[in-house]
Amino acid sequence: MLESKTHEVTVDIVIFTIRKKKLEVLLIQRGQEPYKDKWAIPGGFVRLSENLDEAAKRVLYEKTHVKDVYLEQLYTFGDPYRYPNARVITVSYFALIRSDDLKLESEQGLNIQQINWHSIYSLPELAFDHKDILSVAIRRLRERLEYTPIAHQLLPKKFTLTQLQKTYEVILNTDLDKRNFRKKMISLGILNEYEEFTKASSKRPARLYDFNEETISSQSGFVADN
Amino acid sequence: MLESKTHEVTVDIVIFTIRKKKLEVLLIQRGQEPYKDKWAIPGGFVRLSENLDEAAKRVLYEKTHVKDVYLEQLYTFGDPYRYPNARVITVSYFALIRSDDLKLESEQGLNIQQINWHSIYSLPELAFDHKDILSVAIRRLRERLEYTPIAHQLLPKKFTLTQLQKTYEVILNTDLDKRNFRKKMISLGILNEYEEFTKASSKRPARLYDFNEETISSQSGFVADN
DNA sequence: TCTGTTTGATTTAAATTAACACAAACCCCG
DNA sequence: CGGGGTTTGTGTTAATTTAAATCAAACAGA
Numbered sequence: 001m002l003e004s005k006t007h008e009v010t011v012d013i014v015i016f017t018i019r020k021k022k023l024e025v026l027l028i029q030r031g032q033e034p035y036k037d038k039w040a041i042p043g044g045f046v047r048l049s050e051n052l053d054e055a056a057k058r059v060l061y062e063k064t065h066v067k068d069v070y071l072e073q074l075y076t077f078g079d080p081y082r083y084p085n086a087r088v089i090t091v092s093y094f095a096l097i098r099s100d101d102l103k104l105e106s107e108q109g110l111n112i113q114q115i116n117w118h119s120i121y122s123l124p125e126l127a128f129d130h131k132d133i134l135s136v137a138i139r140r141l142r143e144r145l146e147y148t149p150i151a152h153q154l155l156p157k158k159f160t161l162t163q164l165q166k167t168y169e170v171i172l173n174t175d176l177d178k179r180n181f182r183k184k185m186i187s188l189g190i191l192n193e194y195e196e197f198t199k200a201s202s203k204r205p206a207r208l209y210d211f212n213e214e215t216i217s218s219q220s221g222f223v224a225d226n
Numbered sequence: 227m228l229e230s231k232t233h234e235v236t237v238d239i240v241i242f243t244i245r246k247k248k249l250e251v252l253l254i255q256r257g258q259e260p261y262k263d264k265w266a267i268p269g270g271f272v273r274l275s276e277n278l279d280e281a282a283k284r285v286l287y288e289k290t291h292v293k294d295v296y297l298e299q300l301y302t303f304g305d306p307y308r309y310p311n312a313r314v315i316t317v318s319y320f321a322l323i324r325s326d327d328l329k330l331e332s333e334q335g336l337n338i339q340q341i342n343w344h345s346i347y348s349l350p351e352l353a354f355d356h357k358d359i360l361s362v363a364i365r366r367l368r369e370r371l372e373y374t375p376i377a378h379q380l381l382p383k384k385f386t387l388t389q390l391q392k393t394y395e396v397i398l399n400t401d402l403d404k405r406n407f408r409k410k411m412i413s414l415g416i417l418n419e420y421e422e423f424t425k426a427s428s429k430r431p432a433r434l435y436d437f438n439e440e441t442i443s444s445q446s447g448f449v450a451d452n
Numbered sequence: 453t454c455t456g457t458t459t460g461a462t463t464t465a466a467a468t469t470a471a472c473a474c475a476a477a478c479c480c481c482g
Numbered sequence: 483c484g485g486g487g488t489t490t491g492t493g494t495t496a497a498t499t500t501a502a503a504t505c506a507a508a509c510a511g512a
Binding site: 005006 | 231232233234235272274275276277278281299301302303304305306313315317
């Protein structure tokens, strides 16, 4: 039934960003079988010497050359048939990065054709069980957003409340009331307010904020700082 | 560094019950090294032919001979040093069973000395990283209890509101207001009310309830029915 | 200085949560 | 058979949280 005699273990990483006011995910088009030409979540084998978080961090770095990334383990998929002709168990993660931190050099190796952002609302056909992984990831991301200051991983160090709100709206795919949103955020006491304002636009300047340190460090998951 | 050349994959199952008005967990005392005589969460290797949920279900059945059990995947632990002299990655699960469904025949094999319930508040020293696994399990159980009708897994088919409340109190380790609790449960619309009452005690009889079917089947996790 | 666009603030109603006490039902026992 | 002991069952009010809705102020550019 299965050719392999042992389990192989991989990590697959659902990498989210916000781009063009949409929630997008990084996908790689496969250059070889199985699922040649199909798109897949970035992943790689776990080495015997590293733990799972380290493996995720390494794979993420190999694919994106990005550091300081929020990573959180999601769920482990191990159907015997999820990967043809081998028993590959994958531990899935999700990551959040600022899209401008990443220039897609489209590493044209043997195994990879293209690497690109895709809106989660218009996805190509995915390889393996990656659709399931992605759906778990989206659910978890939304859950985290509601209860943790995870959004700061997607924003510049200092940001306006409007930027923050847009981030929430894009991820949750809803509109939020501006006044209530601001009231809520400020009452949470997790933001620092600055005397700096945005400028260089023909609109009223907006005050800048950031998340305070304690808040950030108390969030679950970990930051892959290499 | 590590002797093995491949990953081995196990499932470890945190099995909860309520017994003597306490939240308890099933532990097995190890009969051999490593961690001989220490207590461990029941676990076993994942076979190549089965998926992770099936493995968890099988291991659970082998250890407890109990069917119809709620099982949910928790988290995957894969530190290279978590298991001496081998690379063992474990996918943890938690399970809920009614303690009277289980008679502990204390299977006295080579590997196992004793199998017993332990209050989560007075645990012996645990093998491997099982303390971490258990702490994840407790957190998840409490989280589930707040948002899902998971408690029915620990109760007889029909139960009184007082029994239900005690279940919540034991798991959450808090006292709850009787009137508010009842009001809340009833307003959730997930209970069926019967014209049956408890009897045979020198107190006022209590009305019996159960969870309605749709509610139960919509809960996350799965029921290992064999 | 006028226009266009975005920021920033507050009040009110609705819904949810928290706090709190006593009568009713039953069995047992004298 | 009446009284004591114990557990069930119930409703109101205050406090908090959430939801909804509007308009003046700040700036750049024309």
